[in-house]
Amino acid sequence: MFNTLHMRSASDLTARARIRDAALTRFGSEGISGTSVRAVAADAGVSPALVVHHFGSKEGLRQACDDYVLDSIRSGDEAATEALGEVLSAATPVRRYLARALLDDTEAAGALFAEIVERTQVWLADGEAEGWVRPTSDSRARAVTYVSWLLAPLVLGDHVGRLLGGDPAETATAVRGARAGLEMLTGGLFADDRWLSAFTEIDRTTRP
Amino acid sequence: MFNTLHMRSASDLTARARIRDAALTRFGSEGISGTSVRAVAADAGVSPALVVHHFGSKEGLRQACDDYVLDSIRSGDEAATEALGEVLSAATPVRRYLARALLDDTEAAGALFAEIVERTQVWLADGEAEGWVRPTSDSRARAVTYVSWLLAPLVLGDHVGRLLGGDPAETATAVRGARAGLEMLTGGLFADDRWLSAFTEIDRTTRP
DNA sequence: CAGAGTATTGAACATCTGTTCAGCCCTGTC
DNA sequence: GACAGGGCTGAACAGATGTTCAATACTCTG
Incomplete structure (x- = not known):
């Protein structure tokens, strides 16, 4: 057997890492409760007992996945927006896992979402000051909506891919x-105010 | 005991309907594989055996939920967009279930997504002809993206709600x-072409 | 080489899973 | 009142699940 401790931290092919990767993939595609520890172990070529030895429990494994994904996103230290763009076009298992985590409303996923929104709001405010972002009546809501739009193709990746071309x-x-x-974001989608004013109208009549 | 066969189809409070509603809620919040037949049965105040008696199996129950949700969306016969808007602001269990179904890539959910995109594309084309929608270089991609933007707050509802105000x-x-x-869709978000042209630049240099 | 410590395993566990089945209760029909 | 039929149940089963535990293999330190 080669691949001893010497090359471990460098090559990242430890059993521990293999288990984490296998879990990431399976959690992403089958869901967390839809994935058994045994299946993860089999994918990693390892016994179920080793999984719990390394991660304590299935929940521990899930948190390890959370940490790994979030760190790999945050590692792109700059504007989280760009780092997110890389992830979006990068490894699919991570994408799927992130989508699943966002939907499952993990604590870590919630924190990540809030963090991205925060940075985006600052980024948009800067742009507004410099004149390349239009002013808004509700900068918070705009940032939140903008981020959820960014995330949308990530979460709905399968459907979007299927309709946009063969290979998702x-x-x-x-x-x-x-x-x-x-x-849409540059030129705008609607050429006049009909929907916005219609919305304002509805909003005013509905509100007390 | 009242509520016999006579009022069944009208009042919709049959054990069958109660089971379906309970399943809808639980499937939406805990995921499908995270929900046990026993839990659904308990929520509906019914024995596990009755669940399978009515729906054949857990899978049958899931399909019944699919059909129910999709029909309740499609029932707003007009532009699916508006019907979807109602659902979005309406019953949360249905929202959560739909989000879960979209992520799990159910056959039914995929069909629904394609259907909404189709109608939206037509709707946007009409608007373009009538002059209240701006022209585009790729009407298909625009429709797909627009729909995924519509769906985004639905799927990410928890996070959006949390950041936008107390009560999601x-x-x-x-x-x-x-x-x-x-x-953003009316006035546009970006005041100039910097991002769009930057994107075009990257795209051209990347492509062969 | 002896010993400590970690990686790794097979077998076993209690529990939970979806599903089956024989039978009860209730209602409407002859 | 006997009969049929469907809603409904409790108990049971086989299999899968997360987790435990004692024991083995391996590597590094002294």
Whole structure:
């Protein structure tokens, strides 16, 4: 047997890492409660007992996945927006896991969402000051909505991919969607105020 | 005991309906594989055996939920967009279930997504012809992206709600996000072409 | 080489899972 | 009043699940 302790921290092919990767993939595609410890162990070529030896419990394994994904996103230290863009076009298992975590409303996922929103709000405020972002009546709501729009293709990746071209997770497909989004955000989608004013009208009559 | 066969189809409080409602809620909040037949039965005040008696199996129950949710959305026959808007501000269990179904990539959910995109594309094309929607270079991608933006707050409802105001699923909260979205779509978010052209640049240099 | 410590395993556990089945209760029909 | 039929149940089963535990293999330190 090669691959001893010497190369461990470098190559990241320890049993521990293999288990984490297998869990990431399976948790992402089958869901957390839909994944058995035995299945993860089998994928990693390892006994179920080793999984709990390394991570304490299934819950511990899930948290290890959370930490790994979040760190790999945060590692792109700059604007979280760009780092997120990389993840979006990068490894699909991480994407799927992140989507699942956001839907399951993990504590870690919630913190990440809040963090991204925070940074985005600052980024948009800067842009507003510098004149390349339009002013708004509710900068908080705009940041939240903008971030959820960014995240949407991530969460709905399968459906979007299927309708936009054969291969989901294909770069070209993601690019097509991203361009369409940028067009809407730059030029606007609606040419006049009909929907916005209609909305304002409804809102005013509904509100006390 | 009242509530016999006579009023069944009208009042919809049969054990069968109670089971379906309980399943809808639990499936939505805990996930499908995270929900046990026994838990659904307990919520409905019914024995586990009755669940399988009515729906054949757990899978049958899930399909019944699919059908129910999809029908309740499609029932708003007009533009699916508006019907979806109602659902978004309406019963939360249905929202959560729909989000879960979209992420789990159910066959039914995929069909629904495709259907909404189709109708939206037509709707946008009409608007383009009538002049209140701006032209685009890729009408398909725009429709897909637009729909995923519509669906985003639905899927990420918990996080959006938490950051936008105390009560998630509160109407006021949803309204705040919707207004911010409409502002971006009407006036545009970015005041100049810097991001769009930067994107085009990257796309051209990346592509062969 | 002896010993400490970690990685790793097979077998076993209690519990929970979806599902089956024989039978009860209730209502409407002849 | 006997009969049929469907809603409904309790108990049971086989299998899967998360987790435990004692024991083995391995590597590093002295």
